Amino acid sequence: MLIDSHCHLDFPDFIEDRDDVIRRAREVGVRLMLTISTKITEADKIISLAEAYDDIVCSIGIHPHEAGREPETTAEELARIASHPKVVGIGETGLDYYYEHSPREAQKKNFQAHIAASRDTNLPLIVHARDADTDTAMILEQEVAKGRFPGLIHCFTAGPELAERALNIGMYISFSGIATFKNAKEIRDVIEIVPLDRILVETDAPFLAPTPHRGKRNEPSFVRHTAELIANIKNISYQEFIDISGTNFFNLFSKASPPKISNQSHIASSSNT
Template identity: 50%
Template sequence: MIVDSHCHLDFPDFAEDIPGVIGRARAAGVGLMVTISTRVRRFDQIRAIAAAHPAVYCSVGTHPHNAEEELDVTVDELVALSAYEKCVAIGEAGLDYFYDTAPRAAQEQGLRTHIAAARITGLPLVIHARDADDDMIRILGEETAAGAFPALLHCFSSGRGLMEAGVALGLYVSFSGILTFKRSEELRAIARDVPSDRLLVETDAPYLAPQPWRGKRNEPAYVANTCEVLAGVKGVSPAEMAATTTANFLRLFAKVPRDAVATA
């Protein structure tokens, strides 16, 4: 079984098609998926999707693009919302200097708020990092020194330095369809050097569909393709990589019941 550790089933792209998306995922061997929050103020929509579908879990958090809109979100609020039984992560939160949609100070403030919630709850923080490697390394180092917390560098497309710093701090690294793109040789070289016990896979659907669907709407079923490419990068079989990434997912996303895998 494969797990899509990061998708966005609440986005309009899936409004009329969630049962079909889940059915196609199951047919492709994808047994579980986590639909990731981008706005705390819309958590009710995320929670409703998770509640309606046994194979779907969720997170709670504010994407860095929306950081300025939700600076009033407190650590206590994140902790309270994360108590929902199918909420298994905090985030996504982080830094995005590529688009700079929100002021960088607001992004950092939001990230530190989410780190505090992850530290209190023990739930993994789903980290978004784009074109912000130096600041991300600095913040993760400062915050880990203040108290460890579980975390994942999602949809990894950053430099080797951030990967190595994250792994040294105990973080996991997740790869998306970007790994399959023809021009992603450098990213595949980085993935080759991530310890196998820190690897996860994801879609970030509806974005970043892997080859051969690049440019089309992505969906959780396609994570199987990324898993296959990652297996080739690491020199193992697709079945072994599926088992490895699922075991890693369950170790990091420890709130997911183990019988969820048995019944998926």
């Protein structure tokens, strides 16, 4: 099935028309959406959103941009919140040296706490890495030596070295609409080398709308464009790719289950969630 493995449906961009956005996703065959936490202080909000829809699950965590602003959170506290049935992943977390909205040391400490929570809960670690390839790979490799944990690099924009190092420790790689951009040849080259059984697909909505919607607000229905691109690169049919990537999603996010509703099911009345 087609799954948007990373979006931000709790963001203000979707307040006015979230039901319509979810309906459009269902109409193009998106069967499940994973909405991603960026602030621990908004954990209740994102869990409530996921509770309102059968085909939405969520993560819990602190984005590296927020590492210096959100309360310092222990692995134990992350694990406690992640015990909720709708929480299927830890993050997003990681390192961002491009914007550096938070001090690097705060980002690293936050990253390590999330890794410990992932290890303790066996919920996948959702990693954000931008202009921080060396430190990201080093921390992941150091931490996996202490005990394995599942995870993925989301919205992959780095080169083959980070991909190979992540794959070597058992992680998955998720690609967003950036891969469809004309100048994204390096990302498409990475897609060629990542095994099919380690690929996920995402939107990162409301950001990074793929071609042909570039410049617009992104939304989960647009994930099909990235899926079509990857299927073409891998020289398989679109249906085969979404079958494989859907299986990959549930292999990684093993706490998640396929939704009971159909794509045409009634939208929850939760516009104010």
